[in-house]
Amino acid sequence: MKHLARLICGSLLLALLAACVPVHIAAPAPATDPVQSAATTDAAFPVTIEHKYGSTEITAQPERIVTVGLTDQDALLAPGIVPVGTSEWFGGYPGSIWPWAQDELAALGGAIPAAVGGESINMEKIAALQPDLILALYAGVTQEQYDLLSQIAPTVAQPAGYIDYGIP
Numbered sequence: 001m002k003h004l005a006r007l008i009c010g011s012l013l014l015a016l017l018a019a020c021v022p023v024h025i026a027a028p029a030p031a032t033d034p035v036q037s038a039a040t041t042d043a044a045f046p047v048t049i050e051h052k053y054g055s056t057e058i059t060a061q062p063e064r065i066v067t068v069g070l071t072d073q074d075a076l077l078a079p080g081i082v083p084v085g086t087s088e089w090f091g092g093y094p095g096s097i098w099p100w101a102q103d104e105l106a107a108l109g110g111a112i113p114a115a116v117g118g119e120s121i122n123m124e125k126i127a128a129l130q131p132d133l134i135l136a137l138y139a140g141v142t143q144e145q146y147d148l149l150s151q152i153a154p155t156v157a158q159p160a161g162y163i164d165y166g167i168p
Contacts, residue, residue, distance in 0.1 A: 062133035069138035082110030140164030
């Protein structure tokens with residue numbers, strides 16, 4: 001009888017724990033048909049993104065992205081986008097690609113991004129990379145820096161309402 005009670009209690013405990021674990025529903029697999037993928041991507045543009053300095057229109061799928069935010073490169077690598085330039089924020093890793101993202105960069109076959117600054121933004125290096133989009137999300141760009149970056153390429157700063165280096 002004790003064993004039956006333990007078995008019932010154990011089963012109830014497992015059922016309770018299972019009810020507490022969030023269920024992850026997998027997203028559909030990405031399309032493998034390049035024509036369908038291109039059509040889906042093209043349908044996303046043009047897009048206008050609101051941010052602390054106004055709004056930025058991105059008219060087509062960007063192919064050459066520079067990140068001046070200190071961790072923006074990680075957000076790009078996760079879905080498979082390799083930036084052409086990054087900001088060095090704490091030194092020691094080429095292209096500011098830290099160990100947690102180096103395997104992803106290697107898997108994507110991407111070149112190590114060029115360093116475009118650290119404590120300051122090197123506008124000349126950014127311009128030389130000929131980006132079609134500049135991300136300054138986890139950054140502290142001033143209005144003056146934003147204006148200069150926007151002359152090089154469409155630039156997106158952090159959303160209004162978030163402090164510098166404070167975007168979640």
